[in-house]
Amino acid sequence: xxxxxxxxxxxAKKEPLDSESAEPIKVKAKxxxxxxxxxxxxxxxxxxxxxxxxxxxxxxxxxxxTLLNQDDEPIxxxxxxxxxxxxxxxxxxxxxxxxxTRQACGYRDNYSELKEHAAVFGLSADAPKSQKSFQTKxxxxxxxxxxxxxxxxxxxxxxxxxxxxxxxxxxIFKNGKLEVKRVQVSPxxxxxxxxxxxxxxxxxx
Numbered sequence: 001x002x003x004x005x006x007x008x009x010x011x012a013k014k015e016p017l018d019s020e021s022a023e024p025i026k027v028k029a030k031x032x033x034x035x036x037x038x039x040x041x042x043x044x045x046x047x048x049x050x051x052x053x054x055x056x057x058x059x060x061x062x063x064x065x066t067l068l069n070q071d072d073e074p075i076x077x078x079x080x081x082x083x084x085x086x087x088x089x090x091x092x093x094x095x096x097x098x099x100x101t102r103q104a105c106g107y108r109d110n111y112s113e114l115k116e117h118a119a120v121f122g123l124s125a126d127a128p129k130s131q132k133s134f135q136t137k138x139x140x141x142x143x144x145x146x147x148x149x150x151x152x153x154x155x156x157x158x159x160x161x162x163x164x165x166x167x168x169x170x171x172i173f174k175n176g177k178l179e180v181k182r183v184q185v186s187p188x189x190x191x192x193x194x195x196x197x198x199x200x201x202x203x204x205x
Contacts, residue, residue, distance in 0.1 A: 046151060053155040060178050062087075063155050069143040070131035075121075077152065081176040085205050086118035086198060090170040090190055091158050095126040095134035095144070099187050103168065104140055106191030111141050114195060117202035118172070121145050125153065125166055157183050170194045174201055 046065050053063055062081045066074045081087055090107060092100035104122055107114070114120055122144040124131070131144035147153050150166065158167040170190045172180035180197045182190070 053151065055157045056155050056178050056181070058178055058181060062173050062176050062178070063152065065152050065155075067145045067147055067152060068128050069145055070128050070135050072128050075143060075145060078176070080119060080121075081173055084119040085175055086201055087173045088114065088118050088120045088170065088194060088198060089123050089145075089152075089156070089173075090120075090194060091123045091153060091156070091166055092168055093124065093160070093166045095124055095130045096137065099168065100124070101134075101138060103187035103190050104134070104144075105138055106187060107142070107194070108138065108140050110191065110195050114198055115141075117205075118198050123147060123153065125150055125164075157181070172197055172201060174205075 056063070062077050064076075064078050066076045069075050088107075090103060092103050094100055107120055107122070111120060120142040122131075122140065122142065124144070124146070125148050126134070126144075126146060127148065128146045131146055134140070135144050145152075150159055153159060153166055156169065156171055158169045159165065160167050167184050168187065168190060169183040169185060170180075170193075171178060171182070172194070179201060182193060185193070
């Protein structure tokens with residue numbers, strides 16, 4: 001958040017104070033920002049999602065969220081959807097575990113065909129560093145998104161519990177709207193059905 005600039009004459013006026021901190025109240029200027037924590041780690045703060053997002057249903061628009069990828073780069077979901085008619089997100093509980101590796105590698109092995117029609121993203125609550133290690137070790141050709149607060153994961157209906165965990169799932173957005181929602185599937189079903197659904201949707205474009 002940034003404080004609005006004021007001329008010297010205007011800034012001489014008293015600013016409203018926060019009743020608890022006695023500090024000047026700052027004005028919101030952006031809906032999202034990239035923050036560097038004291039430990040050097042980055043995170044994206046999606047201020048518009050401070051209120052819990054409702055679970056997405058078929059036909060709903062992709063939410064206006066930004067997540068970091070494995071390289072600590074911010075990825076805007078809205079921007080991704082605007083540039084790709086089909087977007088696949090597959091969620092896994094934890095990077096580099098057996099089932100998650102099978103799922104990610106399945107999308108990797110089918111990527112040459114999938115990329116002809118859709119953008120593909122892996123998604124979990126893992127930190128970017130863990131995602132990078134997973135991507136490098138398995139030679140994954142697509143971005144892995146980090147959602148530690150499970151904002152997007154929650155909106156997609158894939159929180160395992162209210163406090164932790166991710167349910168293995170996949171979703172497909174068509175022209176920015178949710179078209180396919182498959183929550184709680186096996187790695188093999190996610191791969192096979194995800195590919196089949198992409199190819200079917202591609203025919204309608």
